[in-house]
Every structure is written in C-alpha cells, then in structure tokens.
Amino acid sequence: xxxxxxxxxxxxxxxxxxxxxxxxxxxxxxxxxxxxxxxxxxxxxxxxxxxxxxxxxxxxxxxxxxxxxxxxxxxxxxxxxxxxxxxxxxxxxxxxxxxxxxxxxxxxxxxxxxxxxxxxxxxxxxxxxxxxxxxxxxxxxxxxxxxxxxxxxxxxxxxxxxxxxxxxxxxxxxxxxxxxxxxxxxxxxxxxxxxxxxxxxxxxxxxxxxxxxxxxxxxxxxxxxxxxxxxxxxxxxxxxxxxxxxxx
Numbered sequence: 001x002x003x004x005x006x007x008x009x010x011x012x013x014x015x016x017x018x019x020x021x022x023x024x025x026x027x028x029x030x031x032x033x034x035x036x037x038x039x040x041x042x043x044x045x046x047x048x049x050x051x052x053x054x055x056x057x058x059x060x061x062x063x064x065x066x067x068x069x070x071x072x073x074x075x076x077x078x079x080x081x082x083x084x085x086x087x088x089x090x091x092x093x094x095x096x097x098x099x100x101x102x103x104x105x106x107x108x109x110x111x112x113x114x115x116x117x118x119x120x121x122x123x124x125x126x127x128x129x130x131x132x133x134x135x136x137x138x139x140x141x142x143x144x145x146x147x148x149x150x151x152x153x154x155x156x157x158x159x160x161x162x163x164x165x166x167x168x169x170x171x172x173x174x175x176x177x178x179x180x181x182x183x184x185x186x187x188x189x190x191x192x193x194x195x196x197x198x199x200x201x202x203x204x205x206x207x208x209x210x211x212x213x214x215x216x217x218x219x220x221x222x223x224x225x226x227x228x229x230x231x232x233x234x235x236x237x238x239x240x241x242x243x244x245x246x247x248x
Contacts, residue, residue, distance in 0.1 A: 005086060012091050013097075016095050017095070017098040024115075025045075028113050028114045039181055043172075043174075044173055047176070051165045055165045061087070066190060067188070068144045068216040072144075072148035075221065100194075100197070115201055116185070118184075118204060119181060119183070136182070136183045147171050150168055189208065192209065196208075
C-alpha cells in the first residue's frame with residue numbers, strides 16, 4: 001500500500017466509524033414515537049458528525065465517509081478506481097465496527113442500533129403511509145443524489161472553499177428531516193450495513209446498499225454534463241468578446 005494512501009484509508013475508517021457510532025447511536029437512544037423533535041435530534045446528530053469530521057479529515061482524504069459519495073466522486077473522474085476501492089472497504093469496516101461498539105455499550109441489539117427500516121402504517125395527519133420497497137428505493141436514491149450533488153459542487157469543485165463541510169452536513173440534516181420517518185434515511189451503505197451486521201437483521205439490505213449508489217452515479221453524470229456545458233458557454237462567450245474587440 002503506498003504511504004500516501006494509508007492515511008487516507010485510516011481517515012475514512014475513523015470518520016465513518018465516528019459517523020455511525022454517533023448517528024446510529026442517536027437514533028438508537030432517541031428511538032421511535034417521539035415525532036419531529038426526535039427526528040430533528042437524529043438529523044442534527046448525523047449532520048454535525050459528518051460536518052466536523054469532514055472539517056477534520058477533508059484535507060486528508062476528502063472526508064467521504066460514505067461509499068455512495070466515493071462512487072460519485074469516482075464516476076466524476078476525481079479519484080482513481082484503486083483509491084475508491086480502498087475507501088469503500090475502509091468505510092464499510094468503519095461502519096461495522098462503529099455499530100458493533102454501539103451494541104456493546106448499549107447492552108445488546110434490542111434497541112435496533114439505528115437500523116434503517118421502511119415505514120409501515122406511519123401516521124401522517126388523518127391518513128397512514130406505508131413505504132413500499134420501490135418507493136423506498138426512489139427516496140434513498142434521491143437523498144444520495146442530493147448529497148453527492150452538493151459534495152461534487154462544493155468540496156470537489158472547490159466552489160464553497162473551506163465551508164464545503166458545512167454545506168455537506170446541512171444537506172445530510174435536511175435529508176434526514178424529510179425522510180427519516182420514511183426510510184430511516186441512511187443513504188449511505190456503510191451507515192446501513194453497520195447496524196444490519198450488529199443486529200443480524202438484513203431486511204431490505206439490497207435497497208439500502210444499491211439505491212444510494214444509483215443516486216450517486218446519476219449525480220455524477222449530471223454534474224459532469226453541467227460542468228461541460230458551463231465551460232462551453234464560457235468559451236463561447238470569450239470567443240464572442242474576442243471577435244467584437246477591434247484589432248489594434
């Protein structure tokens with residue numbers, strides 16, 4: 001392993017470990033049935049965790065802490081396939097270790113350990129909602145699409161400067177506020193897999209592992225296309241200005 005890659009993989013492991021321990025831990029402690037205040041607490045736990053560790057490890061590894069983000073960055077051509085593979089392995093191991101430690105400190109898997117689940121009979125006003133696997137897939141893919149779009153447009157493109165982790169953390173928070181009650185809103189295969197391994201419950205694992213990847217790839221394709229169009233537009237504008245400038 002090249003020396004330059006080792007600190008990146010360690011940063012991704014620690015960041016994902018902390019993210020799952022804090023985020024899934026908050027979901028386990030808050031539990032179900034507490035309404036919007038509880039969802040807000042869980043959302044901010046996830047958002048703040050990703051924000052502070054992105055500030056801490058962004059200069060080292062980019063602070064992905066999410067296999068979907070890594071796939072999106074890879075699809076956008078901003079990381080090599082070898083690095084991306086190492087990142088994803090480190091993230092998945094970090095998420096599993098974080099969830100296993102949660103199981104130890106919380107005394108077992110009875111709390112669910114922040115296990116994501118599709119809503120069944122969720123009360124929304126005068127009606128109830130049950131999220132089907134198809135709807136859940138769509139929601140998780142869209143949440144990952146939003147997150148990866150922000151990552152590519154801020155952290156990777158450099159448009160937000162040093163505030164990119166804040167934008168990423170707030171995106172995570174907003175996503176969970178909207179969909180936390182519907183799917184659990186992990187939109188992160190490492191965040192989903194950790195509690196699954198720790199509890200031995202792999203319900204809808206295919207959905208939580210694949211939907212974020214699909215959303216990430218779509219985000220990368222659109223980001224690349226928009227960037228190309230923006231560059232072409234700038235080049236055309238510069239050409240037009242040059243043509244209008246009289247020769248000296």
